[in-house]
Amino acid sequence: MLGQGSKTGKNERKGALMGKTLAEKVWDEHVVRSADGEPDLLYIDLHLIHEVTSPQAFDGLRLAGRGVRRPELTLATEDHNVPTLDWDKPIADPVSRTQVETLRRNAEEFGIRLHSLGDIDQGIVHIIGPQLGLTQPGLTIVCGDSHTSTHGAFGALAFGIGTSEVEHVLATQTLPQARPKTMAVTVNGVLPDGVTAKDLVLTLIAHTGTGGGQGYVVEYRGPAIEALSMEARMTVCNMSIEWGAKAGLIAPDQTTFDYLEGRKEAPKGEEWEAAVAYWKTLVTDDDAEFDEEIVLDASTMTPFVTWGTNPGQGVPLGASVPAPGDFEDATDQIAAQKALEYMGLDAGTPMRAIKVDTVFVGSCTNGRIEDLRTAASIIKGRRVAADTRLLVVPGSARVRLQAEDEGLDVIFKEAGAEWRGAGCSMCLGMNPDQLAPGERSASTSNRNFEGRQGKGGRTHLVSVPVATATAIRGTLSSPADLDTDGES
Amino acid sequence: MDAFSTHTGIGVPLRRNNVDTDQIIPAVYLKRVTRDGFADGLFAAWRNDPSFVLNRKPYDAGSVLVAGPDFGTGSSREHAVWALQNYGFRVVVSPRFGDIFRGNSGKAGLLAAQVDEKVVQRLWDLLESQPGTTVSVDLESRTIKAGEGVDAIEDSFDIDDYTRWRLLEGLDDIGITLSHEADIESYEARRSSFKPATL
Numbered sequence: 001m002l003g004q005g006s007k008t009g010k011n012e013r014k015g016a017l018m019g020k021t022l023a024e025k026v027w028d029e030h031v032v033r034s035a036d037g038e039p040d041l042l043y044i045d046l047h048l049i050h051e052v053t054s055p056q057a058f059d060g061l062r063l064a065g066r067g068v069r070r071p072e073l074t075l076a077t078e079d080h081n082v083p084t085l086d087w088d089k090p091i092a093d094p095v096s097r098t099q100v101e102t103l104r105r106n107a108e109e110f111g112i113r114l115h116s117l118g119d120i121d122q123g124i125v126h127i128i129g130p131q132l133g134l135t136q137p138g139l140t141i142v143c144g145d146s147h148t149s150t151h152g153a154f155g156a157l158a159f160g161i162g163t164s165e166v167e168h169v170l171a172t173q174t175l176p177q178a179r180p181k182t183m184a185v186t187v188n189g190v191l192p193d194g195v196t197a198k199d200l201v202l203t204l205i206a207h208t209g210t211g212g213g214q215g216y217v218v219e220y221r222g223p224a225i226e227a228l229s230m231e232a233r234m235t236v237c238n239m240s241i242e243w244g245a246k247a248g249l250i251a252p253d254q255t256t257f258d259y260l261e262g263r264k265e266a267p268k269g270e271e272w273e274a275a276v277a278y279w280k281t282l283v284t285d286d287d288a289e290f291d292e293e294i295v296l297d298a299s300t301m302t303p304f305v306t307w308g309t310n311p312g313q314g315v316p317l318g319a320s321v322p323a324p325g326d327f328e329d330a331t332d333q334i335a336a337q338k339a340l341e342y343m344g345l346d347a348g349t350p351m352r353a354i355k356v357d358t359v360f361v362g363s364c365t366n367g368r369i370e371d372l373r374t375a376a377s378i379i380k381g382r383r384v385a386a387d388t389r390l391l392v393v394p395g396s397a398r399v400r401l402q403a404e405d406e407g408l409d410v411i412f413k414e415a416g417a418e419w420r421g422a423g424c425s426m427c428l429g430m431n432p433d434q435l436a437p438g439e440r441s442a443s444t445s446n447r448n449f450e451g452r453q454g455k456g457g458r459t460h461l462v463s464v465p466v467a468t469a470t471a472i473r474g475t476l477s478s479p480a481d482l483d484t485d486g487e488s
Numbered sequence: 489m490d491a492f493s494t495h496t497g498i499g500v501p502l503r504r505n506n507v508d509t510d511q512i513i514p515a516v517y518l519k520r521v522t523r524d525g526f527a528d529g530l531f532a533a534w535r536n537d538p539s540f541v542l543n544r545k546p547y548d549a550g551s552v553l554v555a556g557p558d559f560g561t562g563s564s565r566e567h568a569v570w571a572l573q574n575y576g577f578r579v580v581v582s583p584r585f586g587d588i589f590r591g592n593s594g595k596a597g598l599l600a601a602q603v604d605e606k607v608v609q610r611l612w613d614l615l616e617s618q619p620g621t622t623v624s625v626d627l628e629s630r631t632i633k634a635g636e637g638v639d640a641i642e643d644s645f646d647i648d649d650y651t652r653w654r655l656l657e658g659l660d661d662i663g664i665t666l667s668h669e670a671d672i673e674s675y676e677a678r679r680s681s682f683k684p685a686t687l
Contacts (some may be wrong), residue, residue: 033671038650041668043675045683053565056523066662069672073687081519093521102521113686134684146564146588160588162566164595164661172665174672178648210506211558211584244561246587270680278680310506310561331505331556338504428563432514449510449562451533 009241019285020249021182023110023217026157026282030140032174034041039176045139046073047169048125049112050079051103052430053144057167058106067175068110069454071187075134076107076114080122080145080397084393084420087117110170123396123422124363130234131398133263137252147364147446149240152249153233154256155282157217159247180246182292183216184284187224189299194479197232198366198444198463200224201239202304204296206314213245216292220250221282224298230259231370238365240448242311251283290299303478305351306448306461308339313448315351317478323347342450343458344438351476354460358441359390359471360453361464362420363427368397368443369402371464376408378468378479379415390417391433393425417471429454442470489597491658492627495578498560499550499623499634501615507555508562509589513571515563526567527574542575546620552579554623560589560600567670569596579625579631581645583608593653595661601625601632601645609643627656 020028033041050056054076061067068074081096091097100117107114115121122126126147129135137155142148144166151158161175169175187206191197205212220236228236231253235251242246257276262265267275306314307321313336315322323348324336340347361367361375371392384390392412394400400422403409409419426433427445435441435457444467448459459477469477473485511588517529532601534540541547553572559582560568569592572580579596583605593600614635615621623634625645633642654661666673 032675033668041665041671043672043679045679046686052518054522056566064660080515093519099519099521111687114500122611129530134686140681144566146562148535160564162564162569162588162595164566164592168662168665171662172672173676174660174665176650176665178650182686210561214584214587244558244586265686266686267682267684272681275682278682295637309509335505355651385514386677428510428515430518434518447510448506451514452491453511455514455516455533 002427006135007164019288021288021290022155022219022249022282023157023182025287026138026140027159027179029138041095041174042140042177043174044073044142044169045142046075046134048129048141048143048148049074049076049166050125050145051099052078052105052168053163054214055099055102056163057170058110060154060167061170066171068112068170071111071397073168073173075129076103076112077122077125077128078103080217080424081427082117083431084421084423084425085431087421090419092103111210113388120397122402123399124364124367124424126238127367127395127399130230133260133266136260136266136275137256138282139345142175146241147238149245149248150234150238152240152247154235155249155252155279156247157247160241161445168231180217182213183218183292183294184212184290185218185220185294185296186222187220187296187298188222189297190227191224191298191301194215194300194465195303195475196463196465197228197235199301199304200298200359202306202311202314202461203301205239205243205312206304207296208294208312209241210310210312211244213240213243216245217247219244219282220248221341225250226253230255231368235365235367240309242446252279253419256376285463303463303466305466305476307343307351308336309342309448309450309479311448311461314461317351317476319351321345321349321351340441348367354473354479356388356442356460356470356476357439358435358445359388360393360399360426360445361390361437361467362395362425363391363445364395365446367393367399369399369442372399372408373405373406377413378465379417379472382415382472384471388474390415390471391420392417392424393420393433394422396422426453427453429457440466442476489658489660490601492597494624494626495551495599497578498546498549498613498623498626499552499554499615500550501612502541502553502555503612505556506561508563509560509565509568509586511570512560512568514683517565517567521542523570524574524673526571529593530571530575551576552581552625553577554583554615555580556608557582557584557605561586564588566592566596569593569598573598581611582609584606595687596653597655598648599625599627599655601647603632603643603645607632607641607643614641617646627652672678
């Protein structure tokens with residue numbers, strides 16, 4: 001499982017005449033001010049905000065008597081703490097309602113565009129940016145959310161920030177940032193049928209560990225990355241933070257331009273031509289050097305699932321739960337022991353033998369229309385297993401409406417699944433969509449931390465095909481297992 | 489932000505690696521719209537266990553947390569920093585921090601002191617064998633000290649120069665940036681017209 005890939009030696013800092021990596025080009029383009037002994041001051045092109053990490057930032061502005069410098073480079077939505085049932089009624093939990101209403105008041109006071117619950121453009125912040133066409137190559141994009149790396153799929157430099165930084169960006173449209181190191185993750189070969197971008201990134205994280213990317217901006221490249229759709233690229237970049245990377249990006253290409261062309265907020269006419277001409281320069285130069293490189297072979301990858309309590313604790317679906325003794329490092333052994341206890345698993349149990357109570361399809365990792373189409377195509381004509389529940393949560397209101405246009409909601413409901421409104425939902429268990437103590441999930445989201453999906457809940461991170469097949473069989477499964485079952 | 493120069497307080501050994509911010513404060517505690525009131529959510533799941541270190545005296549009065557590598561990974565929630573501060577922590581010591589957590593700490597005035605993993609091991613042993621031992625941190629000299637005699641531990645810690653300076657001076661980051669307003673304006677004047685606007 002850990003044998004995949006190899007690391008090349010670390011390069012010395014490059015000389016002035018050498019080419020630049022994609023990340024360096026975007027970085028350099030945004031330096032407002034640079035001085036010895038200080039972080040660079042970077043200009044921020046797009047600032048996305050939501051209800052959970054912004055209220056204290058707006059309070060800070062008011063306390064200091066400051067305004068929002070560029071409201072027109074700011075976009076707000078409601079996603080983390082909104083219900084996915086009865087979303088057209090007032091929010092039942094008064095504390096959650098206060099938080100959402102606080103965002104509405106702040107957006108109004110500071111003149112910021114907000115997509116509220118019920119608005120057609122409401123949804124998970126990392127789904128709506130690309131969907132609107134606001135997420136574009138070469139931009140700097142920040143948000144008070146660690147999965148902001150998602151937008152890197154377009155060749156943007158996008159990263160998560162804390163609330164103090166949210167306040168900083170609101171007040172100045174800039175952010176002081178120390179220049180990160182660069183890393184290339186080159187994925188050669190072709191992903192086998194049924195193996196997805198999610199499996200690719202889970203395989204990578206098992207290889208690097210959760211801290212392997214720390215201090216780096218990562219560029220995903222190579223034939224297996226280029227072959228991915230925009231939505232699949234977003235899945236890969238989304239999980240950059242799960243191996244500690246500051247950001248993850250992919251060079252824009254025709255796939256990117258085709259996705260963006262004609263979107264509501266994408267450039268039009270002559271501006272489109274100018275933009276594409278610029279975007280085409282956003283590639284790593286042939287003579288550029290990365291500080292680090294990891295090489296993986298997609299053709300050897302298989303459906304990949306986690307067994308433990310961090311996204312690096314994963315194995316192929318065909319493998320078994322590892323034993324602490326399988327790990328060389330003493331701290332990994334202790335971590336494995338603790339994870340097995342929390343997850344209620346015995347070493348040596350085949351992953352496929354693990355019974356699952358709840359399946360969650362959704363989140364900024366896998367809550368886009370392609371994900372829902374994949375899930376629907378697998379479950380069509382089949383039923384969710386008797387003791388299992390399947391929760392399908394579209395990433396945005398538009399994804400929900402698109403799916404309903406295509407009849408996907410009917411397929412899900414006929415199969416016995418719950419069809420919900422848009423939001424972060426069970427990915428982080430902040431709204432009522434939570435696991436009960438001891439309940440086990442197969443989840444297309446990004447984090448399997450202890451209690452992430454609800455206190456005492458046990459999470460296995462999986463791809464959309466694995467999630468759907470698991471919902472049908474009640475145990476961790478891939479669609480290939482359905483064929484073996486002899487079902488239609 | 490208050491200036492930070494030195495701090496001495498009871499050390500709390502948290503013998504865990506990979507303490508992500510969901511462990512530091514679970515999402516259900518993130519609903520408040522203020523920067524205070526998060527102390528109850530700190531390590532909420534673990535605090536149900538009576539033997540958890542913060543449920544034992546004298547550790548419950550601690551202000552220097554000593555944790556394993558990869559402390560503060562995961563979610564960007566600054567509430568994790570506020571929860572630690574609201575509880576009474578001034579310093580967190582770890583061999584490696586999540587990037588966003590480390591940044592948030594520097595902004596909010598919590599000292600994230602990065603030390604060698606061996607130092608953490610020795611601190612854990614000392615703090616467990618002699619509960620109530622204080623740990624002293626000097627930001628000016630970047631040194632950490634604990635214990636006396638043969639058990640004494642003294643080592644250096646890492647923190648980037650800029651964050652150290654800001655903490656020592658208690659400076660408002662936004663104020664510093666706004667002093668460069670002319671640079672921001674000149675950058676804005678040359679931004680491409682095709683870049684998106686939300687209004």
